[in-house]
Amino acid sequence: MNATAVAQPMIRFQSVAKRYPNGREALSNLTLDVAAGEMVFLTGHSGAGKSTLLKLLALIERPTRGSLIVNGQNLATITRRKIPAYRRQLGMVFQDHKLLADRSIFDNVSLPLVVANTPPRDIGKRVRAALDQVGLLKYEQAKPIELSTGEQQRVGLARAVVTKPPLLIADEPTGNLDPDLSLEVMNIFKRFQEVGVTVLIASHNVQLIEQFNARRLHLEGGRLLEQSTDGASSLFDPTRLLDQAGVKQDSAS
Amino acid sequence: MNAWLARHLQTLVGSLGRLSQQPIATALTVLVMGIALALPACLDVLVRNAQAAGGSWDRALDVSVYLKQSVDADSAARLADKLRQRSDVKAVQLIKADEALQEFREHSGFGEALAALSNNPLPHTLVVTPAENGASPTALATLRDELGKLSEVEVVQLDTDWVQRYLAMLDTVRRLVTMVAVLLAVGVVVIVGNTIRLDIQNRRDEIEVTKLVGGSDAFVRRPFLYCGVWYGLGGGLLAWLVVTVAVALLAGPVQRIAGLYGSTFNLSGLGFVGGIELLALGVVLGWLGSFAAATRHLRAVEPR
Numbered sequence A: 001m002n003a004t005a006v007a008q009p010m011i012r013f014q015s016v017a018k019r020y021p022n023g024r025e026a027l028s029n030l031t032l033d034v035a036a037g038e039m040v041f042l043t044g045h046s047g048a049g050k051s052t053l054l055k056l057l058a059l060i061e062r063p064t065r066g067s068l069i070v071n072g073q074n075l076a077t078i079t080r081r082k083i084p085a086y087r088r089q090l091g092m093v094f095q096d097h098k099l100l101a102d103r104s105i106f107d108n109v110s111l112p113l114v115v116a117n118t119p120p121r122d123i124g125k126r127v128r129a130a131l132d133q134v135g136l137l138k139y140e141q142a143k144p145i146e147l148s149t150g151e152q153q154r155v156g157l158a159r160a161v162v163t164k165p166p167l168l169i170a171d172e173p174t175g176n177l178d179p180d181l182s183l184e185v186m187n188i189f190k191r192f193q194e195v196g197v198t199v200l201i202a203s204h205n206v207q208l209i210e211q212f213n214a215r216r217l218h219l220e221g222g223r224l225l226e227q228s229t230d231g232a233s234s235l236f237d238p239t240r241l242l243d244q245a246g247v248k249q250d251s252a253s
Numbered sequence B: 001m002n003a004w005l006a007r008h009l010q011t012l013v014g015s016l017g018r019l020s021q022q023p024i025a026t027a028l029t030v031l032v033m034g035i036a037l038a039l040p041a042c043l044d045v046l047v048r049n050a051q052a053a054g055g056s057w058d059r060a061l062d063v064s065v066y067l068k069q070s071v072d073a074d075s076a077a078r079l080a081d082k083l084r085q086r087s088d089v090k091a092v093q094l095i096k097a098d099e100a101l102q103e104f105r106e107h108s109g110f111g112e113a114l115a116a117l118s119n120n121p122l123p124h125t126l127v128v129t130p131a132e133n134g135a136s137p138t139a140l141a142t143l144r145d146e147l148g149k150l151s152e153v154e155v156v157q158l159d160t161d162w163v164q165r166y167l168a169m170l171d172t173v174r175r176l177v178t179m180v181a182v183l184l185a186v187g188v189v190v191i192v193g194n195t196i197r198l199d200i201q202n203r204r205d206e207i208e209v210t211k212l213v214g215g216s217d218a219f220v221r222r223p224f225l226y227c228g229v230w231y232g233l234g235g236g237l238l239a240w241l242v243v244t245v246a247v248a249l250l251a252g253p254v255q256r257i258a259g260l261y262g263s264t265f266n267l268s269g270l271g272f273v274g275g276i277e278l279l280a281l282g283v284v285l286g287w288l289g290s291f292a293a294a295t296r297h298l299r300a301v302e303p304r
Helices: A003-007 A050-057 A080-087 A105-115 A120-133 A149-161 A179-194 A238-252 B002-021 B023-056 B073-084 B097-108 B111-115 B137-149 B160-202 B204-212 B217-260 B271-298
Strands: A011-019 A025-034 A039-043 A065-070 A090-093 A167-171 A198-202 A215-220 A223-228 B063-067 B089-095 B125-130 B153-157
Touching: A011 A050, A025 A050, A025 A065, A025 A223, A039 A050, A039 A179, A050 A065, A050 A167, A050 A198, A080 A090, A080 B204, A080 B217, A090 A149, A105 A120, A105 A149, A105 B204, A120 A149, A149 A167, A149 A179, A167 A179, A179 A198, B002 B023, B002 B217, B023 B160, B023 B217, B023 B271, B063 B137, B073 B089, B073 B125, B097 B111, B125 B137, B137 B153, B160 B204, B160 B217, B160 B271, B204 B217, B217 B271
Parallel strands: A039 A198, A039 A215, A090 A167, A167 A198
Antiparallel strands: A011 A025, A011 A065, A215 A223, B063 B125, B063 B153, B089 B125
């Protein structure tokens, strides 16, 4: 891996603004980098622009101004037809987990593999590996309704990682969970980060995220107010960047 | 390729499973489609039978060729043989002057008067039955003109007016059936399209999630297309059944009518090929309707 590749962040917002058709400016002149292999929390009140930021990453929305580069791709060049292929590099976790109620846990988790035309014989193996990682292997044939809220959220997490995406984004993944379950789910995210996945989590649960040694991006009124705590300088610290790149390289090999 | 095929088969069966989860809604859609397909199919069978019946009345299309008095029986027989060689002629019957007189004497009631005649005033006559390919009005006119030019022929008589009227009527009915069929085909496409549109609305969440995890437009659309195909197949099968039952119910009375007219005409149904055509038509229309609806409405369902 050469020096320029190391410097390439997983996510780069450059002077990004997002104004909705109703005139509301959800993000104003946002510039930030997230290094490959980093775990970052996105904090702020509702309406601060967290969801908009994640929607821009998922190409659910397009920026009004500025450029957005994810995993080496300028999102402005991704046409509507290419969006599905782009989203397959992304693992997404939602507050309401967005599981399909009429399908089994196995079918829910296998959906990203099925849409990517994975050979059927590989699907079973990979779904079970993902369910094993979130500790739900025995619920393969259950329906989402038969599981607790925390378990449902873990199924959502298994679905997000089943394709082994380099980037995992989550919108309030613990929003509906009690503190114990929240910590459990966050620990699973942490484990994925430890094996090289870049993790970006929007959350307003400050007490919870303080337990993790990770950079915090605080949004307020569509602006980035602070990059706080122990991880604050990580972005500009070349040695840490190299470390993270090294982690990713190891996990990939 | 194998994975691709397996995926399609899975979706095909899966969409059938989906439809069976809402049996009443599915049955209603299939019923409406079946009726819409059965109506033009029944009319088509009717027209085809009318054409066949016209064929069995082909004696009415016979051309009477009266030969000149100077032509003797041997020449008349030779001419009949010659005409039988023509491709537009199916059969030629020679009625000799003596036979004609005999018949006339027996049936006309002028027996006494005719007996007073010293010689037979009737000529030899040829009754020419045109071949199937020669039964159109223009072909008959050509046949009549050509026969009229033969040196042995005095007069050619053909009631083309009657033939033309019958064929023109059949032509009108056939065009009417085509129009009805086109209208109902459009109706079938709209019915399927509307059903698929409602289905898309009901499955909004599923579509959104599938798009979020990277499902392409084609992937999301596929189960809806297969639903349309199943609707079409179901409607086609039902229409086939309706036509078969209708023909079975009418066969008896029609045969009785034909019997009263001294005909052995039999009502014929769709037949196997016609049935397969009906199924194929249903499938194509179902696919078209679902394709139009899915392409149009799935674009609007985007994750928010």
